Structures are given as structure tokens and as C-alpha cells.
Amino acid sequence: MKKRPTLSFKGRLFAAFLLASLVPLLICSAMLLQIFRLRMTEADAVDARERLGSVSAALDRACGGFAAAAESIQDNALLLSAAAGGGPEDTGIYSLLFEYTGSAREYARFDLYDAQGQRRYSTRSGPAPDTLPTDWGVLGAAARQDGLVFAACDSSGGSAPLFQGAAALAAPGGDTAGYLVISLYQSDFHTLLEGNYGSQGTLLLLDPYWRGVYCAQPALGETLVPELRSRLLAGQSLDGAQGDFLYSVQLHPETGLYLILQRTQVFTRETVALLYTVSLSCALACVLVSVLLSLSLSRQMFRPIAQLRAGIHEVERGNLDVSLAQQRGDELGELSEHFNSMVAALKHNQEQLIENQRELNQAQIRMLQAQLNPHFLCNTLDTMKWISKINKVPQVALMSTDLADILRFCISPEEFAPLVRETEILQRYIEIHRIRLSGAVSFDVDLPEELAGCLVPKMILQPIVENAILHGLDGVENGRVEVRVTSSGDGLLRISVSDNGRGLPPEMEGAYRKAVREGSSGHLGLYNVDTILLKYYGEAFGLELKNRPGGGAEVTAKLPVRRKERSD
Amino acid sequence: MIKKLLCVIVVFALLCGCAGSTPAAKSGFAPDEEHRLVVYTSHKQEVWQPIVREFERRTGIWVDVVYGATSELLERIERESRDVQADLMFGGGVESLETYRECFTPYTCAGADRLLTQFRCADGLWTPFSALPVVLIYNTKLMEPGLLTGWRDLLAPELQGEIAFTDPSVSGSAFTALMTMLCALPGDRGENLRAFAENLGGVQLDGSGAVLTAVADGSATVGVTLEETALKRIAEGENIAMVYPADGTSCVPDASAIVRGAPHEENARAFIDFTVSAEVQRLLASQFCRRPVLEGVDSLPGSPALDELPAADYDLELAVSERDAVLMSWAFYLVKSEA
Numbered sequence: 072m073k074k075r076p077t078l079s080f081k082g083r084l085f086a087a088f089l090l091a092s093l094v095p096l097l098i099c100s101a102m103l104l105q106i107f108r109l110r111m112t113e114a115d116a117v118d119a120r121e122r123l124g125s126v127s128a129a130l131d132r133a134c135g136g137f138a139a140a141a142e143s144i145q146d147n148a149l150l151l152s153a154a155a156g157g158g159p160e161d162t163g164i165y166s167l168l169f170e171y172t173g174s175a176r177e178y179a180r181f182d183l184y185d186a187q188g189q190r191r192y193s194t195r196s197g198p199a200p201d202t203l204p205t206d207w208g209v210l211g212a213a214a215r216q217d218g219l220v221f222a223a224c225d226s227s228g229g230s231a232p233l234f235q236g237a238a239a240l241a242a243p244g245g246d247t248a249g250y251l252v253i254s255l256y257q258s259d260f261h262t263l264l265e266g267n268y269g270s271q272g273t274l275l276l277l278d279p280y281w282r283g284v285y286c287a288q289p290a291l292g293e294t295l296v297p298e299l300r301s302r303l304l305a306g307q308s309l310d311g312a313q314g315d316f317l318y319s320v321q322l323h324p325e326t327g328l329y330l331i332l333q334r335t336q337v338f339t340r341e342t343v344a345l346l347y348t349v350s351l352s353c354a355l356a357c358v359l360v361s362v363l364l365s366l367s368l369s370r371q372m373f374r375p376i377a378q379l380r381a382g383i384h385e386v387e388r389g390n391l392d393v394s395l396a397q398q399r400g401d402e403l404g405e406l407s408e409h410f411n412s413m414v415a416a417l418k419h420n421q422e423q424l425i426e427n428q429r430e431l432n433q434a435q436i437r438m439l440q441a442q443l444n445p446h447f448l449c450n451t452l453d454t455m456k457w458i459s460k461i462n463k464v465p466q467v468a469l470m471s472t473d474l475a476d477i478l479r480f481c482i483s484p485e486e487f488a489p490l491v492r493e494t495e496i497l498q499r500y501i502e503i504h505r506i507r508l509s510g511a512v513s514f515d516v517d518l519p520e521e522l523a524g525c526l527v528p529k530m531i532l533q534p535i536v537e538n539a540i541l542h543g544l545d546g547v548e549n550g551r552v553e554v555r556v557t558s559s560g561d562g563l564l565r566i567s568v569s570d571n572g573r574g575l576p577p578e579m580e581g582a583y584r585k586a587v588r589e590g591s592s593g594h595l596g597l598y599n600v601d602t603i604l605l606k607y608y609g610e611a612f613g614l615e616l617k618n619r620p621g622g623g624a625e626v627t628a629k630l631p632v633r634r635k636e637r638s639d
Numbered sequence: 640m641i642k643k644l645l646c647v648i649v650v651f652a653l654l655c656g657c658a659g660s661t662p663a664a665k666s667g668f669a670p671d672e673e674h675r676l677v678v679y680t681s682h683k684q685e686v687w688q689p690i691v692r693e694f695e696r697r698t699g700i701w702v703d704v705v706y707g708a709t710s711e712l713l714e715r716i717e718r719e720s721r722d723v724q725a726d727l728m729f730g731g732g733v734e735s736l737e738t739y740r741e742c743f744t745p746y747t748c749a750g751a752d753r754l755l756t757q758f759r760c761a762d763g764l765w766t767p768f769s770a771l772p773v774v775l776i777y778n779t780k781l782m783e784p785g786l787l788t789g790w791r792d793l794l795a796p797e798l799q800g801e802i803a804f805t806d807p808s809v810s811g812s813a814f815t816a817l818m819t820m821l822c823a824l825p826g827d828r829g830e831n832l833r834a835f836a837e838n839l840g841g842v843q844l845d846g847s848g849a850v851l852t853a854v855a856d857g858s859a860t861v862g863v864t865l866e867e868t869a870l871k872r873i874a875e876g877e878n879i880a881m882v883y884p885a886d887g888t889s890c891v892p893d894a895s896a897i898v899r900g901a902p903h904e905e906n907a908r909a910f911i912d913f914t915v916s917a918e919v920q921r922l923l924a925s926q927f928c929r930r931p932v933l934e935g936v937d938s939l940p941g942s943p944a945l946d947e948l949p950a951a952d953y954d955l956e957l958a959v960s961e962r963d964a965v966l967m968s969w970a971f972y973l974v975k976s977e978a
Binding site for chain 2: 208211212278279280301329
């Protein structure tokens with residue numbers, strides 16, 4: 072399995088900060104952008120609708136005026152006959168024409184054509200075609216259809232009309248008497264519509280097939296109208312790919328004109344770019360702050376941890392003199408405090424260990440000192456034994472034999488000896504004493520058979536017995552020393568050496584070690600034995616001193632039962 | 640962690656994307672397919688616009704006009720034969736349409752029997768629109784009247800380098816004029832072609848309108864063009880006079896043809912019917928200086944009637960079959976004369 076790459080603590084902290092700061096920011100920015108755009112677009116669309124509505128209303132008013140004029144002219148027999156027959160210009164006809172067309176003349180030209188398309192009367196004196204084809208254009212449409220019809224003019228020139236309405240005037244007989252033609256020029260549309268759609272934006276009027284009729288800026292209209300038409304036919308958005316402008320479209324049903332209002336895009340590319348820039352800058356700032364925060368926080372956290380790590384490394388290398396500086400009171404501070412105390416405890420333990428080792432070494436050195444040149448002594452003693460046998464001095468022979476045995480035992484390399492052997496050596500020692508002290512001491516050993524093989528540190532009984540003979544029985548008649556070995560069930564071996572001597576001073580009673588600690592000067596022999604027991608077996612074992620109830624002292628060595636391990 | 644960050648970035652991008660895209664304001668005012676017509680035309684706007692707008696008003700069909708040179712549009716139609724865009728080719732001499740006959744489908748228009756017989760198409764591949772005799776023009780300030788009478792004069796050395804003529808490989812009318820001259824002049828066609836090319840002095844113009852301009856401003860003394868164009872410019876008061884070549888002219892009609900596989904074929908038929916209707920044909924004569932192809936419609940006012948014109952023995956089939964060969968020779972001679 073592929074191991075997932077793990078980020079450092081610093082990295083994770085940074086990512087977390089980044090996530091916590093960047094995500095809400097980005098979501099907020101995006102939503103704000105969206106809402107902002109929606110609101111602005113909506114407001115703009117509503118505004119455009121209102122403006123187009125007022126343009127539409129103006130056109131409605133104009134159409135109303137045109138329809139009223141057409142109806143009045145149709146109803147007037149004099150005007151009908153004038154249109155049909157023509158004749159000389161008659162002021163009466165003109166006054167009627169002016170009366171019926173009323174205020175609509177401000178933004179339209181009214182002409183009367185006869186049935187052949189010949190112009191008869193005009194409300195304006197400007198140039199106008201004298202004839203209009205009756206099978207083409209607006210007259211053709213009027214001939215095909217009842218009522219007022221509207222059509223955009225084909226020719227686009229500065230002086231030509233842009234948009235025409237026409238109605239066929241029916242003679243009383245049913246024939247066409249003539250036509251009323253209403254023409255709107257660029258200036259007329261300007262008069263009619265200007266101010267209705269506000270100063271912002273450009274108004275375009277398109278015919279039902281989206282060909283240009285009127286544009287407030289004719290030059291713009293010439294290029295824009297074909298473009299809008301092709302976008303419409305291609306099924307594209309009118310706003311186009313550039314999107315710099317917005318278009319609102321409304322149909323004016325009576326004239327069939329499409330009203331198109333072009334406004335500059337409220338939400339321009341620049342605005343969007345600005346908003347994006349702001350958002351991105353904020354995001355960048357977030358990243359920066361996250362980096363700084365994560366760096367400083369991780370450093371704060373990391374420094375004590377690094378110290379701790381360095382300390383642990385030192386301890387691993389064996390340097391126990393490490394101590395961490397205490398600077399903070401939080402959990403990390405507590406951690407380094409604990410570390411310090413742990414190291415201190417460790418150091419103390421180690422010193423204790425070394426001290427113990429040193430003491431053991433000293434005891435061993437003392438023992439070695441006692442083994443000075445032992446072979447020479449042994450051989451000398453053997454020589455002495457033979458000389459005394461030859462010279463018939465049996466005591467000397469016995470003593471030198473005993474001494475040699477003891478010495479051999481002492482210098483043997485084994486540290487432990489079976490109890491039975493230990494007691495034998497003790498017998499030798501006692502024999503020497505008997506000879507020295509003329510048999511004044513009796514010696515008994517009570518060693519149960521099953522405990523005879525128990526291993527004990529060699530030469531631990533001799534110093535105790537020596538102590539009893541030298542100190543306990545000093546000046547006592549019929550001195551007696553008893554060695555009794557017992558074992559309790561829990562594996563504790565008790566070796567008691569008792570005498571019937573003067574007894575111990577009371578401060579010596581109890582555990583020997585305790586007495587020594589309390590300051591009473593012990594005997595070197597007992598001290599050595601106690602120390603050996605301590606070093607070999609631990610605090611729980613050692614010497615115990617007490618006075619016997621019937622007089623005399625009893626020294627008991629406590630040690631665990633160990634037997635010789637026979638592997639063969 | 641990195642994955643999460645990526646997710647965040649993607650989400651943001653999506654949100655921005657939503658914010659960036661406006662709901663496409665597709666207008667509901669667009670006409671449905673049944674009310675559409677795509678017309679490729681080589682007619683100038685002043686010709687097609689009134690006709691197209693009147694057609695829209697009468698039928699309610701939206702016409703999408705694509706304007707271009709004849710050969711350019713025909714090549715485009717051929718290119719688009721797998722994905723047909725155009726419904727109708729409106730304009731272009733009939734020999735051009737014949738050259739691309741594979742792209743078109745025959746249609747016999749309403750009232751086909753009222754078309755002038757010499758302009759009828761045998762197999763109905765195209766429908767004539769107007770008749771355009773080839774004429775010669777001269778600058779009235781640079782040349783005395785009566786000096787220019789026919790094609791023969793164009794080969795005279797006096798007019799070397801003084802003739803305005805359009806590149807026949809670009810302009811269909813120039814090719815028609817060239818073929819007319821070759822049919823009208825006696826003698827070997829190849830020889831006449833070489834002589835005319837040499838008399839041009841290596842200069843040919845890149846549009847039919849440029850001939851009139853060149854003659855009017857005096858940079859050329861004489862020119863070859865169509866009656867329609869010449870009459871219009873004369874009416875505008877230019878220093879131009881027009882001569883029907885005495886050794887014969889042609890009267891090749893321009894025509895309309897329905898593109899094979901047209902998406903709106905019904906509408907295209909309606910449009911063709913409209914172009915040969917009496918109203919449109921009357922408009923041709925009265926407004927555009929073009930000769931109508933419909934019987935009973937008054938021809939150009941003030942101009943000789945069609946049958947009064949000196950007619951060359953114009954061979955339409957030859958014009959179609961020899962087109963590439965003639966154009967190649969033309970290009971060859973022209974480059975040579977330039978050197």
C-alpha cells in the first residue's frame with residue numbers, strides 16, 4: 072500500500088488556518104458577486120422596461136392621433152372627393168385637413184394621394200414623391216388591408232421618410248377614392264420620442280422583420296441593426312459575445328415596431344475584474360496571515376517540544392545533567408518539569424548504584440588483602456606439620472593442619488560453599504581455639520541433613536563465631552558456642568550462633584545494620600558479614616543480634632535457601 | 640489536505656463561473672424555421688433591399704441576406720453542399736449558374752409561360768430575373784461621339800492601355816462581355832482574345848463598378864460594362880456616354896436558382912415567384928435600369944427595345960464549356976502583354 076504523504080505539524084497547522092479563513096472568504100465573495108450582479112441586472116432590466124414603456128406610450132398617443140385623423144378624413148365627403156378628383160388647391164380643404172390632423176402634425180406629415188398614387192395635398196411643403204406605386208410598399212399594403220397600416224420605408228436617405236402609415240380612403244361607391252399617407256421623418260421621431268427613454272442608452276426602432284427604422288444615432292443604427300438581426304436569426308443572445316451592451320426589446324403591437332433600448336452593461340468587464348481583484352487580494356492576505364500565524368504558533372509549540380526532544384536525546388546518550396529551562400506555566404511547561412524530575416530521579420538511582428558497586432569492591436579488596444600470599448602460608452604450614460610430627464609435638468601438627476585447611480578454604484576461588492563445608496572449617500577453627508585456650512570452649516553444630524547442601528557465602532560463620540569467642544566468652548569459664556541452622560517454610564535460612572557469655576550491650580540488639588546506622592561502632596567481622604549478605608541478597612537479609620533469655624548472646628544470619636545447582 | 644484545498648478551489652471556480660455567465664437572454668422574437676429564408680445574392684443592396692423587404696411584408700417570411708461576389712457565393716454554395724446553408728442564389732449570370740449546376744435544383748416558377756421566350760431556361764434550373772445587355776462606354780470629354788461603335792474599335796492600337804475592363808475570373812459580367820466580344824468579332828477567337836488582352840496593356844480592374852469610375856474620371860477613355868450600370872451612372876450626371884456595339888451585343892439574363900437540399904425550399908420558391916411578379920419586374924425598369932424578363936412589362940424608358948439591339952450570336956453553351964479554357968488563355972495573354 073502506498074504510504075500517504077504526511078505533512079509536518081507546521082504544514083497541517085497552515086492548511087487548517089488556510090481552510091478556516093479561505094473557505095468562508097471565497098464563498099462569501101462568490102455569493103456577494105452573484106447577488107450584486109443579480110440585483111444590478113434586475114434593477115437595470117426594470118428600469119429599461121419602464122423607459123421602453125414610456126416610449127411605447129408615446130407611440131400609442133401618436134397612433135391614436137393618426138387613427139383619429141384617418142377616421143375623420145374618411146368621414147368627410149369633401150376631403151374624399153378632393154383626394155379622388157384633385158382639382159385646384161382649395162383653402163377649405165387645407166383647413167379641414169389641418170383641423171383633422173390636429174396636434175399629430177407636429178411629428179408627422181399627412182399627404183393625400185389619389186387612387187393612382189398621385190400626390191394631391193400635403194400638410195408640409197418639404198420634398199415628397201409625387202407618385203407612389205399602389206402595388207408596392209405602404210400603398211400596396213393599404214390597398215390589401217383595411218384601416219391604417221404601417222410600413223417602414225425602403226429608401227434610406229437623409230430627406231426620405233423613415234416610416235409611413237397609410238389608409239385607403241373608400242369612396243361612397245366602394246371604390247378607392249385615394250390614400251391618406253402619414254410619413255414620419257428622422258426629426259419627427261426625435262420630436263416624438265426624445266426625453267421618453269432618458270439620456271442613458273440609445274433607442275432603436277425596428278420593423279417587424281428587424282430592419283432598421285429609426286435610431287437616435289443613425290450612424291450607429293446602420294451597423295448595429297444588421298448585427299442584432301443576425302444575432303436574432305442565429306439564435307444568439309442579443310447582448311453578443313463582447314457583452315459591453317445590454318438590449319431590452321419590446322414590441323409595439325399597433326405599428327408592429329420593435330423598440331430596442333441599448334444600454335451600456337452595468338456589470339462591465341472592468342467591474343467584474345475589480346471585484347475579482349479585491350477578492351483575490353483578500354484571499355492572498357488570508358494566505359499570508361495563515362502562514363504567519365501557523366509559523367508563530369508552531370514555533371511557540373515547537374520550541375519546548377524540540378527542547379524536550381533534545382533533552383531526551385541527551386539522556387539516551389547518558390548525560391543525566393540535563394535540565395530544561397522553565398519558562399511557561401502551561402501543559403508544555405509541566406511536561407518539561409516532569410522531565411526534569413524524572414532525570415533527577417534517574418541520576419540519583421544511578422549514583423546509588425555506583426556507590427553500592429564501590430562498597431562491594433571495597434569488601435572484595437579487603438577479602439583479597441586477607442588472602443595475601445596464601446600458598447606460601449599453606450606450604451609453610453604443611454612443612455610445620457611434618458616437622459612437629461617428627462619432633463613429637465602433636466598440638467603444633469594439629470594446629471598447622473587446621474590452619475592450612477582454613478587457609479585453603481579461604482583462597483579457594485568459589486564464592487559460595489555448602490553449609491556442611493562451612494561448618495567443617497568452623498570445626499578446624501574451633502580446634503585451634505581449643506588448643507589456644509586449653510579446651511575452655513565447647514562447640515556444637517546443629518545442621519539438619521536436608522540443609523547441609525545449602526550454599527552460603529563462604530567464611531560467613533567464622534567471623535560470627537570468632538566474635539562470640541573473642542568478645543562474648545572473654546573471661547567466661549566453660550564457654551559454649553552453638554551453631555544451629557534452621558529453615559522456615561518460606562525459603563528463609565537462619566543460621567544462629569549463640570554463646571553463654573556476657574551478652575550484648577543492649578544498644579546492639581536488633582538488626583545489626585540498624586544498630587550500625589544509629590552510630591554504635593560494630594565489630595569489623597560482623598560488619599563484613601552483614602555487608603556481604605546485603606550485597607549478595609539485598610536489604611531484606613542480614614544479621615540479627617539479641618541476648619538470650621538465659622544469658623549470653625545470639626547472632627542470627629538470615630539468608631535465602633540456595634542449593635547447589637547441578638546441571639550434570 | 641491538498642485534496643480538500645483543491646475541492647475548495649473547484650467550488651470557488653464553479654461559483655465564479657455561475658456568477659460569470661449571464662442567463663442567455665435568447666430572444667423570443669426570432670421567427671420559427673418555417674418563416675425563414677436564406678438568400679445569397681450578388682445584387683447590390685439598393686437592388687435586393689426593396690425586393691426583400693416587400694417580400695417580407697407580403698409573406699411574413701424573414702429573409703437572411705448574404706451578400707457577395709457571384710463566383711465567391713457559388714464557390715461557397717459548392718463548399719457547403721454537405722451542410723446546406725443557403726436556400727437561394729439570387730443574382731449571377733446564367734452561365735455562372737450553369738457552371739455550378741450540380742448545386743441547384745430545378746424549379747418552374749408560377750407564370751413561367753409569361754416569361755420572354757429568349758430568357759427561359761430549358762430545364763428550369765434557373766429562373767431569369769433581369770436582362771443585361773453588354774455595352775461600351777466612353778468619356779465624353781476625351782472622345783468625340785461616333786468614334787466608338789463596336790468591339791472592333793477595342794482592338795485598335797489607338798486605344799492601347801485606354802480600356803477599362805474587369806478581371807473576367809472575378810466578375811461574371813466581365814466574362815459575359817468577353818465571350819460576347821469573341822462571339823461578335825469575326826475571325827479566330829483565340830487571336831481576338833490575344834489582341835484584346837494585349838490592348839489592355841496588362842491592366843484589368845477588380846470590380847465591375849471600377850470600370851465606370853475609371854472612365855468617368857478619365858483614367859481610361861473607354862470601358863466595357865452592363866447597360867444597367869452605365870444608365871445609372873449616366874443618370875447621375877457623369878461624363879459618360881453609352882454605345883450598343885454595332886457588331887453585336889448579348890443579352891444574358893441574371894437569374895435565381897434554388898440550392899439543392901435547401902432547408903427552406905418552399906419559401907425559396909415563393910421568393911422566386913415574387914421576383915418574376917409584375918410588381919417586381921416593373922420596379923426593375925423604373926428603378927434599377929434593368930430590362931424586365933416578363934412579357935407585357937414596359938422595358939426601359941428611353942432605350943431601344945430588346946429586339947432593336949444589334950444581337951451577337953452569343954453561344955451560352957460555349958460560354959459554359961469553354962469558361963476555364965478562355966480564362967486560362969486570358970490570364971496567359973494578359974501576363975504576356977504586361978511583360
